[in-house]
Amino acid sequence: MRRRIDPAIAWAFGCIVLVLLVGSLYSSSFLSPQYLLQQLKVASFLGVIATGMMIVILLGQIDLSVPWVVAVGGMMATAATGWGPLGEILAIPVGIGCGVALGLVSGVGVAFLRIPSMVVTLAMNAVAQGLMIVHTGGFSPQDSSSPAMRVIATGDTVFGIPNAVLVWAAVGVAAVFLLTRTTFGRTVYAIGNRERAAYLSGARTRMVVTAAFALSGGLSAFGGVLLAGYASKAAQAMGDPYLLPAIAAVVLGGTSILGGRGSYLGTVAGVILITLLQSILSVMQMPEFGRHVTYGVVIIAMLLIYGRGRRPSE
Amino acid sequence: MNGDGTYWLREHKGTLLAFAAFLVMFTIYATNHSAGLDANVATTAANKGALLAIIAMAQTFVVLTSGIDLSVGAVMVLANCLASWIVVGSPLMTALGVIGVLLVGCLCGAINALIVIFGRLQPIVTTIATGAVFYGAALALRPVPGGDVNTALADALTGQLPGGVPASLSLLLAVVVVVWLPFRRSVIGRAAYAVGSSEVAAYMSGVPIRRAKFVAYTLSGLLASMAGLFVTFITYTGEASAANASTYTLYSIAAVVLGGVSLFGGSGSAIGAIFGALMFRTIGDLLFVFNVEPLWQPLFQGIVLAAAVCLGAARLLRLRNRLDLYG
Numbered sequence: 163m164r165r166r167i168d169p170a171i172a173w174a175f176g177c178i179v180l181v182l183l184v185g186s187l188y189s190s191s192f193l194s195p196q197y198l199l200q201q202l203k204v205a206s207f208l209g210v211i212a213t214g215m216m217i218v219i220l221l222g223q224i225d226l227s228v229p230w231v232v233a234v235g236g237m238m239a240t241a242a243t244g245w246g247p248l249g250e251i252l253a254i255p256v257g258i259g260c261g262v263a264l265g266l267v268s269g270v271g272v273a274f275l276r277i278p279s280m281v282v283t284l285a286m287n288a289v290a291q292g293l294m295i296v297h298t299g300g301f302s303p304q305d306s307s308s309p310a311m312r313v314i315a316t317g318d319t320v321f322g323i324p325n326a327v328l329v330w331a332a333v334g335v336a337a338v339f340l341l342t343r344t345t346f347g348r349t350v351y352a353i354g355n356r357e358r359a360a361y362l363s364g365a366r367t368r369m370v371v372t373a374a375f376a377l378s379g380g381l382s383a384f385g386g387v388l389l390a391g392y393a394s395k396a397a398q399a400m401g402d403p404y405l406l407p408a409i410a411a412v413v414l415g416g417t418s419i420l421g422g423r424g425s426y427l428g429t430v431a432g433v434i435l436i437t438l439l440q441s442i443l444s445v446m447q448m449p450e451f452g453r454h455v456t457y458g459v460v461i462i463a464m465l466l467i468y469g470r471g472r473r474p475s476e
Numbered sequence: 477m478n479g480d481g482t483y484w485l486r487e488h489k490g491t492l493l494a495f496a497a498f499l500v501m502f503t504i505y506a507t508n509h510s511a512g513l514d515a516n517v518a519t520t521a522a523n524k525g526a527l528l529a530i531i532a533m534a535q536t537f538v539v540l541t542s543g544i545d546l547s548v549g550a551v552m553v554l555a556n557c558l559a560s561w562i563v564v565g566s567p568l569m570t571a572l573g574v575i576g577v578l579l580v581g582c583l584c585g586a587i588n589a590l591i592v593i594f595g596r597l598q599p600i601v602t603t604i605a606t607g608a609v610f611y612g613a614a615l616a617l618r619p620v621p622g623g624d625v626n627t628a629l630a631d632a633l634t635g636q637l638p639g640g641v642p643a644s645l646s647l648l649l650a651v652v653v654v655v656w657l658p659f660r661r662s663v664i665g666r667a668a669y670a671v672g673s674s675e676v677a678a679y680m681s682g683v684p685i686r687r688a689k690f691v692a693y694t695l696s697g698l699l700a701s702m703a704g705l706f707v708t709f710i711t712y713t714g715e716a717s718a719a720n721a722s723t724y725t726l727y728s729i730a731a732v733v734l735g736g737v738s739l740f741g742g743s744g745s746a747i748g749a750i751f752g753a754l755m756f757r758t759i760g761d762l763l764f765v766f767n768v769e770p771l772w773q774p775l776f777q778g779i780v781l782a783a784a785v786c787l788g789a790a791r792l793l794r795l796r797n798r799l800d801l802y803g
């Protein structure tokens with residue numbers, strides 16, 4: 163079976179090359195392997211979070227609870243580290259588990275109570291924030307991360323490839339398998355195209371939607387665990403800068419925000435593009451306001467090239 | 477006549493429910509406040525409430541067309557920073573400054589509208605990106621917090637009218653009378669509702685879709701800049717605060733939902749959103765009155781918000797056909 167290359171993905175990779183070329187005019191170190199690996203490492207945190215976001219967006223929904231679920235993941239993992247030797251082993255699963263639990267609640271709200279995902283996840287974000295404030299204020303938990311968290315986020319074992327990149331690659335391969343080779347993945351695309359048809363075809367739409375949100379919560383929390391390992395401690399606002407870039411990365415990668423269309427390769431391209439853009443703008447010592455403006459203008463410009471919808475008359 | 481009444485009730489159900497819920501909450505708040513409800517307490521509460529109410533109205537215009545505006549907070553912060561430069565000096569200068577800030581707000585809304593209408597991009601991604609641009613502009617104006625504002629005007633609008641009525645409430649009323657009611661009664665306003673209900677049907681019926689969207693987004697920008705002006709009047713400074721921008725954007729969505737405006741578009745009103753916003757504020761104040769430990773307040777606020785949106789699931793009980801769930 164021959165597949166056509168999605169023009170959106172081609173554009174996104176083209177833009178990555180363009181950004182690198184523009185950067186290399188400024189300084190040749192932008193093309194050095196060290197710099198590129200460092201960027202991939204930074205990108206892998208966003209990449210893990212964007213994976214969950216992509217699955218939810220493929221359903222035609224959105225997950226606005228990313229900021230505080232990321233924080234929950236990081237903070238609960240570091241808190242578990244403080245419980246002693248057993249806690250140190252359980253730190254990563256505890257962090258991810260808390261994220262899955264929060265995502266599960268959002269999923270039940272969306273799938274069974276039929277409340278718009280934008281509102282449910284917004285409310286879950288507020289609840290997660292409240293829980294973490296009570297948690298840190300009432301129990302003063304440990305906020306430094308376990309050795310294992312540091313190793314997966316900052317270490318490198320094979321041929322100098324950072325572990326974080328390997329983690330992202332593993333998550334990515336799992337996501338591609340899940341989306342293209344399993345019933346779950348097929349159903350996700352089907353629901354995104356037309357939920358009614360998926361339901362009438364006998365797909366277990368409600369279970370799939372719930373599971374997708376649980377997955378997104380778990381991946382956001384895992385992103386938080388990695389971030390806490392990278393910074394060697396967890397903080398309350400650590401997830402704030404990841405919500406909008408995650409959505410932007412998924413959409414720039416050609417996934418339709420209305421659901422049902424998109425591939426993981428595009429999301430990879432979107433994540434790398436966003437990370438490179440942010441990095442090069444800051445290396446060029448562009449003042450902060452200029453970085454925000456450029457960031458916004460680039461997203462709009464790229465979407466105007468390939469992300470346009472249909473006219474109402476079509 | 478009876479038939480008309482039923483339709484009227486159905487159309488305004490969300491607004492009426494929001495009003496009733498606010499009334500109950502506010503009564504509990506007022507009767508349990510230790511110092512009683514004197515004019516100063518009321519003014520402070522009204523100022524905070526009016527600010528959120530204006531930004532919630534800004535969100536309403538766009539949500540009615542079944543869009544979403546994630547840049548309202550950024551426009552508010554931009555207006556705040558701009559106002560801290562130009563709303564100063566003699567009365568004439570101040571007046572020109574206010575007009576300038578409002579025009580910039582309209583411009584931001586119009587940019588969103590043009591991208592959504594002619595670029596045919598989804599509102600949610602468009603406003604994420606333009607929000608970054610607007611926030612960048614705010615940072616350019618105020619890299620560090622500072623600036624000034626005409627204190628006479630600020631005190632007049634955040635203080636009390638003769639008789640102890642908070643001035644901010646009369647400002648809110650003025651916004652409703654000058655902006656919302658004319659919009660709601662105009663052809664464009666009806667068109668905005670029609671677009672929100674079904675864009676295809678609106679197109680087939682020859683409704684001016686583009687004009688409706690343009691006006692809705694522009695008015696959203698206008699009201700967001702009004703909120704920014706009001707922030708300046710309360711704080712006396714301009715600050716490009718990213719936290720403020722994102723918090724108020726999210727609060728505006730919460731207030732709109734609590735106010736009975738459907739996120740699918742085409743139903744609800746800005747009046748409902750106002751009461752939704754006031755309700756959201758009262759929740760926070762209620763926790764304070766009942767001496768809930770400050771540590772627990774964010775959690776309770778989150779749980780109340782979650783419970784309130786779960787009420788939206790009540791429609792499941794009235795469902796005749798399960799297929800109606802899947803649009």
